[in-house]
Amino acid sequence: MNLIKQNQSISPALVSPAAEFFKTEDDVKCMVNGVVYAFNEIPKLFMNIVLRDMMANRMALSAMKTAGINDVEAQLKYYIGELYGAFDNKADISADGILQPHEFVYTRTRKLKRTIELKHGSLTAREIEVLTEIGLGKLDKEICEELCISNNTLRNHKDNISEKAGTERKGPLSTLAYKLNLVDLQ
Structure with missing residues (x-):
């Protein structure tokens, strides 16, 4: 190859x-x-x-x-x-x-989370959690309940992820989650 x-x-x-x-x-x-x-x-x-x-x-x-x-x-x-x-x-x-910079970081809960570099910036631990939930195919309402965040906060996270990834819609974010190995195709 x-x-x-x-x-x-x-x-x-x-x-x-x-x-x-x-x-x-x-x-x-x-x-x-x-x-x-x-x-x-x-x-x-x-x-x-x-x-x-x-x-x-x-x-x-x-x-x-x-x-x-x-x-x-x-x-x-x-x-x-x-x-x-x-x-x-x-x-x-x-x-x-x-x-080099850590591949993972400590979050407020002191669990280790992976950092991910995208085209236009690094994802935060919370953005990685949001992107993972999107990749799992969850609805916005389900994501908000799972992560205990408001719809406005979710929208801000999605906008930030999209900006860092250079994409504009939720569909490409699902694909991005798969490409970054955050989720598996079942």
Whole structure:
């Protein structure tokens, strides 16, 4: 398959010294130059970069302590898995050692939510929730009840999502939810 014709790209970690973290069922792994490392084998350079970021993230540290994750190694594994665990076509640490923005963020409820970059901006956690509900085919009234928001708030979220995605109608938002893997076709 020709990835260029498919308008897709591969992770830089397959062909460069950039690092891509990802979760499996039982481990957090890292790919660098096409080599996959188990959590306990990840090069120290990359672990130290993430450790510095984790120690500066008070909200994440507080949430982990509340969840009973107190050991630094366990915290680091959880932090990497939860904030950088999606295998995608963007390196988590660039070839020049720069940690990239988290793939997921903490919300007010301290649950991790994925951040999504669109053509004209990043979706907020709430916009992702709205987009997911749209993708599930729910009516506006159902979405408002599910998320405990007013119809005006829902309209604002849909307008913001549409603006960030460069689309104008609800139909394309359903398609967008599917393309972003927020929902599965049943």
